[in-house]
Amino acid sequence: MRKIYIFDTTLRDGEQSPGVNLNTQEKVEIALQLEKLGVDRIEAGFPAASPGDLAAVNAVARAVKNASIIGLSRSREQDIDAAREALKGAQDPCLHLFLATSPIHRKHKLRMEKEQVLETAERAIRYAKQYFDKIEFSPEDAGRTELDFLCEVTAMAIRAGATVVNIPDTVGYMTPSEFGNIFKTLKSNVEGIEKIQLSAHCHDDLGMATANALAAILNGADQIEGTINGIGERAGNTAIEEVAMTLATRAEFFQATTSLQLKEIAKTSRLVSKLTGMVVPGNKAIVGANAFAHESGIHQDGMLKEKTTYEIISPETIGLKESKLVLGKHSGRHAFREKLIDLGYELEEEAVNAAFAKFKDLADKKKDVSDEDIRALLEEKLIDTPEVFTLKSLQVNYSNQSVPGATVSIGTGEGVVVEKTAEGNGSVDAIYNAIDAVTGESVELEDYSIKSVSQGKDALGEVHVVLKQDEVSAQGRGLSTDILEASARAYIDALNRLIDKRKSPGRRDKMSLI
């Protein structure tokens, strides 16, 4: 297996993400985690950018022992001197020099002819070579540079003393076959190419950063530059975790490997996200929250039978505990039954089916159905009181300018549904008055409480009531994503229990699952 060197630029190109600013302490914390992850090279910053960045690069250089530390520099002496200062104390320092070579950059940005570009870069490399053994040179915007000129620039960099020549697709313009072809051409046309390492630095403007980096590997690149979570200028850089996991997962195809400790990937991703404030999208490859989560029934069934049906990487590989089967409206009975077992419920098939039907109703209303939701759904039905009254529908009219009113339709047994409207001091009072009008029961509301059983705006609300009638009291419980509906359900539940107690005095509530 060929070793691919990993050059991490989270602290330099990653920090160029709009809105990201890492202080010295944060850079050191990330660098130490990158060291644990096992990256070979860490680009810690651009020392000429500010005194703060110079100090941060220096702090990283002094803290990290097992990776080469790199500082970026324009092809100017003052930048090189700043990098020299910053890299003092590094065990294995390296200077990263760059100068744009594409016609667009030459003409509009640098206002240089080809000859001037060659001369400026050569002068900078030779100046730096007095102070650095290791120099990486990047012809910025190499992807849009004429291929013959790129060969000329690369040959010049090798002669002047560069030890790595990095090929940046600065604006993410390349396709994999074009980018791969650059490496193939350099490898076969540039004199002295075997003396240096070739590197790829890709951007994700068209979503091809990882594919382009892999194409570079297939065509001879020795090093991949990238960032954790793919952060970076504009649409970001190649995500290092994607390259490392592709090489690990498809080793037979790439015949190449990295020295990353793959188990550190998840932790590194979380740290970078936390300190940069850049949230990792749920669907991000490898490190997104959904990368090992399965919601649909057919996939969950496959996962329960054999994980490789729907997972090409095991979550443990990157340091996560396990895959998640997320219950939602696309889930099926296999996953639901597994969840019940996890939660400690052992139900008969019929009971599972009844609970599953209720779960589907809830899943239609809620984005995620949590463990608390499922417990609540199951336990609502633990007590098998005969349902004399059942809530069919509920409508509430509320305005703070008028008296609240409610209309309820209630099944009263034997297929009869009665509808009544009433007013009250508040919406709940109006609902309870309307229920009383239907049932004809005279009861006293002794207690009413409400709590949320799960999290978020669409959490299930659970209402508890205690009703009293002729010295007998009964509790009732109602659950719904709507607290008014939960209130109505709790009241009707308590009424049913009161009636049951009246019919069989001394009877204690009998518990059974669903």
Ligand SMILES: CC(=O)SCCNC(=O)CCNC(=O)[C@H](O)C(C)(C)COP(=O)(O)OP(=O)(O)OC[C@H]1O[C@@H](n2cnc3c(N)ncnc32)[C@H](O)[C@@H]1OP(=O)(O)O
């Ligand atoms: C593709 C990349 O990611 S490249 C790295 C990009 N990162 C950064 O730019 C972050 C750090 N940069 C900075 O803090 C500032 O830009 C500094 C300190 C480097 C320079 O600041 P200023 O002196 O105010 O210059 P400013 O940024 O406005 O313009 C850049 C100048 O550098 C020149 N330049 C650009 N690249 C290079 C280079 N590789 N070598 C030499 N000169 C360069 C530009 O042509 C321009 O020159 P001009 O002033 O003669 O027109």
Ligand SMILES: CC(C)C(=O)C(=O)O
């Ligand atoms: C400095 C260089 C390598 C860069 O970040 C780019 O061209 O994208």
Ligand SMILES: [Mg+2]
């Ligand atoms: Mg870049």
